Amino acid sequence: MSTKNTVMVFIQQDDGIVADVSLELVCKAKELAGELGAKVSAILAGDKLDAEAKRVISYGVDELFLVEDKRLAHYTPVPYTKVVRDIIVAQQPQIVLYGATTTGRDLGPRIASNLKVGLTADCTDLQIGDHKIKEQLYKNILYQIRPAFGGNIIATIVSPEKLPQMATVREGVMKIVEPDASYKGKITKVDPKLEDGDFLTEIIKRVREEKRVNLKGAQIIVSGGIGVETRANFKLIEELAHVLGGEIGASRAAVDAGLVSQPHQVGQTGTTVRPRLYIACGISGSIQHRAGMAESSKIIAINSDPDAPIFQIAHYGIVGDLKEIIPQFIKAYKAKA
Amino acid sequence: MGLNLVVLVKQVPDTQNITGDAMKEDGTVNRQALPAIFNPEDLYALEAALTVKDLYPGTRVNVLTMGPPPAVQVLKESLYRGADFVALISDRRFAAADTLATSYALKCAIEKIGNYDMVFCGRQAIDGDTAQVGPQTAEKLGINQITCVSEINNIDTDKKSVEATRSIEGGFEIVKSGFPVLLTFTDEGYVPRPPSAIRMLSYKNASTEVSTEAFDESYMDGEMSGSAGNNLQLWDIEAINADVEGCGLSGSPTKVKKIMSVVLTSGDIKMVDNDMGGIAEMVHELIADHTIG
Ligand SMILES: Cc1cc2nc3c(=O)[nH]c(=O)nc-3n(C[C@H](O)[C@H](O)[C@H](O)COP(=O)(O)OP(=O)(O)OC[C@H]3O[C@@H](n4cnc5c(N)ncnc54)[C@H](O)[C@@H]3O)c2cc1C
Numbered sequence: 001m002s003t004k005n006t007v008m009v010f011i012q013q014d015d016g017i018v019a020d021v022s023l024e025l026v027c028k029a030k031e032l033a034g035e036l037g038a039k040v041s042a043i044l045a046g047d048k049l050d051a052e053a054k055r056v057i058s059y060g061v062d063e064l065f066l067v068e069d070k071r072l073a074h075y076t077p078v079p080y081t082k083v084v085r086d087i088i089v090a091q092q093p094q095i096v097l098y099g100a101t102t103t104g105r106d107l108g109p110r111i112a113s114n115l116k117v118g119l120t121a122d123c124t125d126l127q128i129g130d131h132k133i134k135e136q137l138y139k140n141i142l143y144q145i146r147p148a149f150g151g152n153i154i155a156t157i158v159s160p161e162k163l164p165q166m167a168t169v170r171e172g173v174m175k176i177v178e179p180d181a182s183y184k185g186k187i188t189k190v191d192p193k194l195e196d197g198d199f200l201t202e203i204i205k206r207v208r209e210e211k212r213v214n215l216k217g218a219q220i221i222v223s224g225g226i227g228v229e230t231r232a233n234f235k236l237i238e239e240l241a242h243v244l245g246g247e248i249g250a251s252r253a254a255v256d257a258g259l260v261s262q263p264h265q266v267g268q269t270g271t272t273v274r275p276r277l278y279i280a281c282g283i284s285g286s287i288q289h290r291a292g293m294a295e296s297s298k299i300i301a302i303n304s305d306p307d308a309p310i311f312q313i314a315h316y317g318i319v320g321d322l323k324e325i326i327p328q329f330i331k332a333y334k335a336k337a
Numbered sequence: 338m339g340l341n342l343v344v345l346v347k348q349v350p351d352t353q354n355i356t357g358d359a360m361k362e363d364g365t366v367n368r369q370a371l372p373a374i375f376n377p378e379d380l381y382a383l384e385a386a387l388t389v390k391d392l393y394p395g396t397r398v399n400v401l402t403m404g405p406p407p408a409v410q411v412l413k414e415s416l417y418r419g420a421d422f423v424a425l426i427s428d429r430r431f432a433a434a435d436t437l438a439t440s441y442a443l444k445c446a447i448e449k450i451g452n453y454d455m456v457f458c459g460r461q462a463i464d465g466d467t468a469q470v471g472p473q474t475a476e477k478l479g480i481n482q483i484t485c486v487s488e489i490n491n492i493d494t495d496k497k498s499v500e501a502t503r504s505i506e507g508g509f510e511i512v513k514s515g516f517p518v519l520l521t522f523t524d525e526g527y528v529p530r531p532p533s534a535i536r537m538l539s540y541k542n543a544s545t546e547v548s549t550e551a552f553d554e555s556y557m558d559g560e561m562s563g564s565a566g567n568n569l570q571l572w573d574i575e576a577i578n579a580d581v582e583g584c585g586l587s588g589s590p591t592k593v594k595k596i597m598s599v600v601l602t603s604g605d606i607k608m609v610d611n612d613m614g615g616i617a618e619m620v621h622e623l624i625a626d627h628t629i630g
Contacts, residue, residue, distance in 0.1 A: 076512075077472070077482050102505045106484045109472035113440055118590035121467035131594055143594065148465060149352045156595040200481035201514050204500065208508035220629065244629055263507075277628050298628050300619075311606060316619055320611035332617040336624055 006063075007033045008093035008164070010084060011044040011056055012075070012103050014208070018044070018052050020216070021099030023059050024174040028126060029097060030060040035128045036140055038094070039063065043087050045080060045192075047073040053187050058179035065091070067190045075103045076201040081110040083192045088115065093164050095142050097126075100168035108168045118159025119166045120144035124173050124272075124291070131158045141165065151268045151288045172216050172272035173295075213247065213263040215271045220246030220279075223266055223293075226253035227282020227303065227322060234259045236326040237281060243330055249273065249293075251283045267292035281322045285310025302326070338494045339395025342386045343447050345458035345474070346379040346400055346415060348408040352463050375411045378459030380529040382522040385489060386457050387419045387530065393494065397421045399453075401446050403431060403439060412569060416540045417532030421568065428573040430585050436465075438588035440473035445577040447478060455499065456519040460485055468521070475519035482519045483512055488526030502526070540569075 098104035112119035138160035278296035301314035350371035412423035461468035
């Protein structure tokens with residue numbers, strides 16, 4: 001298969017709105033394409049998506065393949081597999097990226113299975129480098145980097161022998177850059193080759209609550225762990241977040257203990273965040289928690305145990321009882337600001 | 338009317354109890370170093386199948402696993418819980434299979450069972466967390482899939498269709514599909530039943546004949562030898578009619594390049610006095626560098 005020099009992104013849309021993770025991936029694809037001297041392409045399927053297609057291009061897409069069909073309005077596996085597969089076969093990109101969302105992780109494996117190519121799940125980083133298999137040197141291939149084994153190891157996976165190299169990528173880990181409305185990319189409309197027999201899934205009902213918790217967009221996050229102990233004490237976390245204008249985060253242990261609801265969970269199985277300031281209160285700093293917050297610009301750790309691992313990644317450490325420290329923090333802030 | 342169900346299960350190392358020498362130098366897992374358990378979400382898939390069997394008498398629950406001989410343990414546990422037939426897909430030539438090669442072998446084994454209505458599996462295994470094998474197997478079988486199912490709501494045996502609730506970000510979907518279809522299950526909607534004591538007694542000595550050409554001795558396990566049991570079988574590459582090239586390392590496009598243990602990066606931390614003076618000074622610095630406003 002002769003390969004065109006493109007990095008392709010599958011653009012996910014939900015109810016006609018492009019998913020944030022897809023825009024993050026376009027930005028990452030742009031960066032990888034820069035290193036490879038390649039172009040960025042994208043696939044967007046659904047119904048009535050002209051405006052969203054233009055918006056996607058403004059993040060740096062050179063060619064967007066737009067597949068419009070009423071029956072593709074909502075994602076279902078078999079028709080989307082056909083549509084995306086056909087475009088990949090026709091375009092022969094060297095890399096294809098999907099968001100590691102329910103949709104991306106439903107679709108990506110089917111494409112990989114169909115094309116008999118590799119797919120690495122839930123990557124947290126992508127890099128370009130060389131790799132040798134026996135005597136054969138593969139130059140400028142995709143390093144697909146992901147946590148494995150419950151977050152205890154970080155594995156670098158490669159799949160250079162068969163193209164495209166494919167990965168699903170975690171939401172929130174790639175930086176989004178400012179869009180440029182004047183970016184010159186073209187929209188290529190593609191007619192899907194679909195039969196009625198491909199539409200095997202009937203969606204009876206779809207319920208999506210808009211996430212009221214906006215951890216990903218928050219510049220300041222105040223998180224509580226099991227060290228907060230009670231719901232009453234958790235009010236302290238809420239109050240500090242409120243006065244600083246931040247969002248409330250939590251460790252899984254705090255969520256499991258019912259101190260706060262799951263959408264607040266930060267970490268490997270929660271949300272990945274990179275705020276300007278992350279304040280960890282009564283959180284030990286397990287590998288899985290750090291996986292979701294270690295990239296924060298500044299980290300303050302408040303913990304009664306001076307040996308808690310969280311201190312090893314913190315910029316400011318306060319050893320003591322959070323029940324005493326947080327009220328002082330609030331008081332000090334109110335006095336200064 | 339009974340249904341014919343296939344459940345895919347996996348024996349996994351318990352990743353919550355990781356020890357230092359869990360990884361071998363070539364990047365593969367040293368399973369011996371970790372306790373082996375029934376992959377948690379696969380237990381929910383099995384429970385879903387057994388629930389269907391309770392509702393539709395005559396349903397046959399076939400459980401398949403691919404793995405080395407000790408993986409027979411998860412098959413026995415499946416029998417104890419109520420499975421009708423189990424098979425261990427095991428062959429040295431499956432070694433180092435990635436998700437693609439695994440799904441190919443599973444597809445061959447499912448086709449050997451044949452005439453199935455639904456295939457159930459856990460959403461993902463805790464050793465890899467990839468969630469890929471289910472969809473990859475469905476694609477190879479050329480059938481539809483419903484992933485992340487929390488619960489089956491309804492089965493229509495006349496129309497041969499299933500309605501299920503699946504979890505999506507921030508909500509759920511209720512979807513319907515005709516047979517054959519593959520479902521992957523999360524750990525939300527069922528309570529896996531414990532093994533039945535009576536079934537444990539009747540299957541305690543269940544074992545299967547091992548064709549010794551398929552394994553070298555070091556790969557053998559005491560439990561695998563003995564007389565053949567009809568509802569516990571061992572299938573090698575030939576038994577499932579798989580093409581050797583598609584299995585194991587040669588059928589695996591992904592390679593592990595590097596493995597790193599997660600280490601703490603110790604930054605330059607500033608310890609703050611836990612009194613009003615220390616905290617006020619920190620707040621002052623954070624305001625000065627515009628971290629907080
Ligand atoms: C596969 C897998 C995925 C996981 N995913 C996540 C995830 O996404 N996010 C996540 O957070 N966890 C996750 N975990 C769980 C993780 O391993 C830890 O169990 C969890 O993060 C611990 O939460 P914690 O820090 O609140 O609790 P602990 O580890 O119990 O720490 C509590 C801390 O509070 C301190 N403390 C107690 N009292 C006080 C006080 N009065 N004042 C100040 N400090 C006090 C203690 O010194 C201690 O350090 C996952 C685990 C697994 C196996």
